[in-house]
Ligand SMILES: [Zn+2]
C-alpha cells in the first residue's frame with residue numbers, strides 16, 4: 154500500500170547520511186507544514202508524505218528494512234523464503250508510531266534559539282518646500298501610512314490561545330489511530346504535532362502580524378537642507394515582525410528652485426548686471442542676498458563673467474557652524490545708443506584707448 158520512494162520524497166540520494174536526511178526534511182517540512190499553508194490540501198498531502206518518509210529514513214533500523222524490501226510498514230513481515238539474508242531478530246517494532254517525530258518537530262518550530270528577526274522596513278517620505286524654507290528650516294506635520302504591529306495579536310499574527318481551536322484532524326486528542334493490517338496503532342497527529350490544538354490566524358491582521366495604519370508625525374527640518382537631503386527619524390518606519398525593532402523614516406527634501414539664486418552645496422550663485430561705466434570705473438553696487446540687499450564693491454576694469462565673493466552670505470550649513478558664501482557673477486550690459494552725441498563720445502573714447510582686444514588671439 155505504501156509505494157512512494159522515500160528518498161525521492163525527501164529529495165536525497167540513496168546513500169544520504171542521516172544528517173542530510175534531517176536537513177532536507179527540515180527544509181521541506183517548513184515549506185509544506187499545514188500551519189504555513191492553511192487550507193492547501195496538496196501541501197497537506199505532501200507534508201504527510203514527507204513526514205512518513207522521514208519517520209522511516211531517520212530510523213536506522215526502519216531504513217534498513219526499507220532499503221532491503223523497498224517498503225516499510227508497522228505490520229510488515231517478510232515471508233519465509235522472501236528474505237535476502239536480512240536478519241530481523243534485532244528489530245524492535247514496539248516503538249513504531251511513537252512520538253519521536255512530533256517531538257522533533259515541535260522542537261524545530263517552537264524551541265531552540267530563534268534567529269534574530271530583521272527590523273521593519275525603512276520608509277521614505279518626500280516633502281516639498283520652498284527655497285526659503287530649505288534655508289530657514291521648517292516644522293510641519295506629515296501624514297503617511299506605515300505597517301504597525303497589530304494590536305489584537307501584538308504582532309504574532311495568531312489569534313489568542315483562547316481562540317485557538319481543537320485540531321480538526323484529531324479532534325483535539327493529538328492522536329491518530331492508524332489501521333495497519335489488523336493492528337490499530339496510535340500515532341501523534343501530524344496536523345497539530347500532537348498538541349491537539351491549532352493556532353488560528355488573527356482576524357484583525359489576517360495572520361500578517363501588522364496592519365497598515367495612518368500615522369502623523371511632526372517633523373522639524375533643519376535650516377540648510379538641500380534638494381535631495383534625507384532626514385532620518387529613527388523608529389518611525391514600519392514595525393518589525395515578531396518583536397523586531399521598527400525601521401526608520403527618511404524625509405526627503407524636494408526644494409523648489411529659486412528664480413534668481415542657484416544653490417550648490419552651501420554656496421549660492423547669482424548673476425548681476427552692471428553698466429559699462431560701472432565696470433570700467435568701478436562701483437559700489439547693491440546686490441540681492443538671501444538676507445536682503447548687500448553692498449558689493451567692483452573694481453575699475455571689471456570684465457563680464459568675473460565673479461565676486463560675498464563671504465558668509467551663503468546658505469546655513471548642516472555640517473559646519475559657518476554659512477557658505479555667495480558668488481556674484483557680473484554681466485556687463487552694453488547700452489543701446491541712438492543719439493549722435495553719445496556715439497561721438499564713444500568714438501572719442503575709442504581713439505583715446507586704441508586697444509585691440511583680439512590682438513592676443515591665435516591667427
Ligand atoms: Zn493580528
Ligand SMILES: [Zn+2]
Pocket residue numbers: 320321322323324325326327328342343344345346347348349350
Ligand atoms: Zn491534531
